[in-house]
Structure formats: structure tokens, C-alpha cells
Amino acid sequence: MTGDVLLEVRGVSISFGALRAVQGIDLEVRRGQVTSVIGPNGAGKSTLFNLISGNLSPSAGYVALEGRRLSGRPVHEISVLGLGRSFQITNLFFDLTVMENLLVAAQVLEPRQRLLRDPRFSGRAQARAEQLLHQFGLAAKERELAGHLSHGEQRRLEIAVSLAAEPRLLLLDEPTQGMAHEDTAETAALIRRLAEDITILLIEHDVGLVMDISDHVMVMHMGRKLAEGTPSQIRADERVLDAYLGRG
Ligand code: ADP
Numbered sequence: 331m332t333g334d335v336l337l338e339v340r341g342v343s344i345s346f347g348a349l350r351a352v353q354g355i356d357l358e359v360r361r362g363q364v365t366s367v368i369g370p371n372g373a374g375k376s377t378l379f380n381l382i383s384g385n386l387s388p389s390a391g392y393v394a395l396e397g398r399r400l401s402g403r404p405v406h407e408i409s410v411l412g413l414g415r416s417f418q419i420t421n422l423f424f425d426l427t428v429m430e431n432l433l434v435a436a437q438v439l440e441p442r443q444r445l446l447r448d449p450r451f452s453g454r455a456q457a458r459a460e461q462l463l464h465q466f467g468l469a470a471k472e473r474e475l476a477g478h479l480s481h482g483e484q485r486r487l488e489i490a491v492s493l494a495a496e497p498r499l500l501l502l503d504e505p506t507q508g509m510a511h512e513d514t515a516e517t518a519a520l521i522r523r524l525a526e527d528i529t530i531l532l533i534e535h536d537v538g539l540v541m542d543i544s545d546h547v548m549v550m551h552m553g554r555k556l557a558e559g560t561p562s563q564i565r566a567d568e569r570v571l572d573a574y575l576g577r578g
């Protein structure tokens with residue numbers, strides 16, 4: 331149901347040596363909404379995503395998707411449970427084609443006994459990959475190596491790859507990073523379109539974009555939650571203005 335809690339993050343923490351990168355973060359992501367995490371560089375945003383996606387295990391707390399605990403499960407199992415993510419640093423196979431990148435990611439849609447076969451011959455993965463090629467305007471590049479795409483195309487392919495397994499929650503880590511202004515606007519439009527069909531948890535440094543497309547915003551600062559609320563509540567929050575957004 332729209333508005334119920336899809337992802338629950340409870341008291342998650344992790345340290346790297348003496349650095350407390352994420353400290354006791356609570357967050358609820360509601361179905362059908364765009365929830366964003368903002369905060370200065372080094373605040374712990376990507377680490378929080380790694381804790382949610384299972385790339386890191388929390389030293390305390392847990393993450394649950396639709397009431398099922400994700401923490402402690404391997405990444406591929408978390409992906410089967412319904413979580414797709416794109417990384418701040420590109421996570422494509424540069425020496426595979428655009429189509430092959432999508433097919434590899436769509437493999438989890440196949441019945442188990444098909445997994446060992448050539449992905450090009452399996453029906454559901456193929457159909458999903460073709461759908462995404464068109465949806466993301468990459469059909470003409472189907473046979474190009476991912477490594478030969480422009481930066482903007484790679485970011486777009488990466489979002490398509492994160493959607494290949496038909497997740498219920500999409501995690502996007504700075505999808506506009508390194509983009510020119512027009513590409514950022516295009517990506518904002520793309521995220522808005524995606525948000526009609528899928529719940530999104532977004533990390534983004536472009537505060538204007540975040541305020542424009544989010545239903546709920548959490549601000550992180552030095553591993554902790556500094557504030558959360560609607561975009562207008564965040565814009566007016568004294569602590570956020572002092573620590574992050576600045577005044578004027
Ligand atoms: P953000 O995404 O908000 O910019 P990160 O989550 O990437 O912040 O990083 C939070 C802090 O944790 C930073 O100080 C970063 O240097 C540190 N950090 C992140 N990953 C690791 C790691 N694997 N090992 C050691 N330190 C890390």
C-alpha cells in the first residue's frame with residue numbers, strides 16, 4: 331500500500347577503525363515516495379547505503395525490507411528480496427556491451443535451473459533488458475561496450491542495471507555526480523518519471539534537485555542524523571542551515 335513503511339533502518343552503526351562513519355541511524359522509507367539523504371562530503375551517506383544494500387554489515391542495528399531483515403544476508407539475496415542500487419562509483423562491466431550488462435543484472439528473474447545457461451537465450455531476462463534499453467534511450471547503443479559510452483550514458487545505464495531485477499526499492503547514490511547542468515536536469519526528470527512506479531532512496535549533493543523531487547529528506551552530518559522532514563521543513567531547520575545549507 332502506498333505510504334506504508336517499505337524499508338526500515340533501525341539504529342545502524344559502523345566504524346572504520348576509530349572513525350564512526352555511521353552512528354545509530356534510524357530511517358523509514360515509505361512506499362511510493364522519494365526519500366533523500368543529503369549532507370556534506372564524508373557525512374556517511376554512501377556508507378549508510380552500503381549498510382542497506384548488504385555491501386557492509388552493521389556493527390549494531392538492522393535493516394528490514396517489507397518486514398524482512400536484510401542485515402546479515404549476502405548481497406545477491408538482498409537483490410532477490412527487492413532492492414536495487416546504483417553506486418556513487420560506476421559499477422558497470424566496462425568490457426561487456428550495454429545489452430550484456432543488462433542481461434547479467436536481469437538474470438535473477440530467471441528460474442534457478444536457467445542460471446547456468448547463456449543469458450542471451452533466456453526469455454524473461456532478455457525481455458526485461460530490451461524494455462530497459464528503450465526506456466533509458468540506449469537501444470542504439472545496445473552492442474557498444476559500456477566502457478565506450480559517455481559519462482552521462484554510463485550513469486543512465488547504471489540506473490537501468492539497478493532496475494533490471496525489478497526491485498521494489500531503488501537506491502541511487504549521487505546519480506548526477508560529474509554531470510553537466512543539462513544532464514542533471516535530464517536526470518531529475520528521469521528520476522521523477524521512475525518515481526511514478528518505484529520507491530526511491532536517493533543520495534544527492536544537488537540540494538535544489540533534492541528539494542524539488544523528494545517527499546522526505548534526511549540530513550546526515552558526521553555519521554549522525556542531523557534532521558529529517560519534508561523539503562520545506564529541512565529548508566527552515568536552524569541546525570541544517572548552520573551545519574550544511576548555509577545562510578543567505
Ligand atoms: P559520504 O558518502 O557522505 O560522502 P562516506 O560514507 O563515503 O561519506 O564516508 C564516510 C566516512 O567514512 C568518510 O570519512 C570516509 O573517508 C570513511 N570511509 C568510507 N568508507 C570507508 C572504508 N571502507 N574504510 C575506511 N574509511 C571509510
Ligand code: MG
Nearest residue numbers: 375376377418
Ligand atoms: Mg558518498
